[in-house]
Amino acid sequence: MTRYAEPPGSGLELTEAERRFLGLLDELSEAPGVDVLHEERGPVDEYIGDADEAFQLLTDELGISLDASLRRVYLRFKGLSSHWAVERPDLYLTGEFSLHHIAAAMLIPGVEPAVDEPSEQEERLCAELRPFDEHLRGGGGTLSALRVTEGSTVPEVWYHHATRGTFRMDIGYPEYLETLLVTKGTYGWQYLFTDVRFGDIDFQGAAENIQNMLQVFPEIFPDHDYSGLRARLEARA
Template sequence: MPDLSEYERRFLSMLDELRDASDVEVLYEERGPVEEEIGDATEAFELIADEEGVVLDPSLHSSFLRFEGLSSHWAVERSEVYLTGEFSVRHLAAAMLTTGVEPAVDEPTDQQRKLYSELRAFDEQPRGGAGTLSALRIDPGMSQPEVWYCHPTRGVFRMDLGYPEYLETLLVTKGTYGWQYLFTDVSMRDIDFQGAVESIQNMLLIFPDLFPGHDYDHLRARLEARL
């Protein structure tokens, strides 16, 4: 494998954390390979600009991952709690060059159809997420993409964070199902979100013990604000 950046090594360390943690069963894992043909962030961003007419902000270089794929599907089963999660992060160029996700309704309005056609999936949960994914949206003239969370029946939710912040939060949540709702404008008292609430509560209960090197206070605060 080519020399990795410090940022890329942090994501492989996350996979190691899951592998090495007691009680965690890793059901599936993917570690690359590194995409070498596209090159570094500068070359990838030039490709995106040429193909899509989108000039991404150079500040996003620091969040660039060259892995063709980086995935984990895992579960923790204890006598008092069951927790599972998943992520499957695509190369940014692959995400940006593939536009459109399936609408969550059978007969979308023109506005809904337009929004879904503009989304570019970059983190998917294909094994246990029942069609959930996170996607980027960016128009020509924009330099920072929006981040949206897509549920196959509930619809799409604009997330209150950017692409770099999403990846940073993924390092902490490790793809716990439903964590994305913490960064959306929803009331998690709604019955539709009870499964996500239980998942997040279990994460906040056991992760400090399993992965003590991370800070969970901001996630607790976000959950409390939505209950």
């Protein structure tokens, strides 16, 4: 387990967004009944710099001009991750996240299509995806990625499954991070923000995970509001 009580280096002041995500790791590590299997806290990526420098780098190197509103959620950590589990006699719940900051994500190449013979459209889509939240320890080939289309300043958010395909999420990058603070990376939570039906056999495992999350998280993490997630689950039944 890799932990840093404070970011390495002197004189570094964390942003509000960075403090909130370190608080997420604290929530998991301090919660009763939550077994943290892996954790990584930083360090801060001083080479790329702060949000202004990172966004300018993307403009200079890739010709991508991201909307200034995204700077408030910029996380400078080289790595920020957790893999955790909750095990009870009648319930098993697990999840994971591993975040790259947005500048690093934009410099990561695309993802492999979910089928052996993808269409040209799917190949092009997968080539344009930039992973920012990977689930390498127990996610079964899942990740979340950004896509910036030509002329756009706001990235799309996509959820990619190695065998089921690629799903456009109906939230933006800041909303994804905000929701991650609540779901803690529960496997499959991203499907709540896609056009799927949990009655389909491919998504029943994710639905069970989400149901278990909504059963135990109000007890373990009572300071969060789960009503919006419940409504989305019911809408996709």
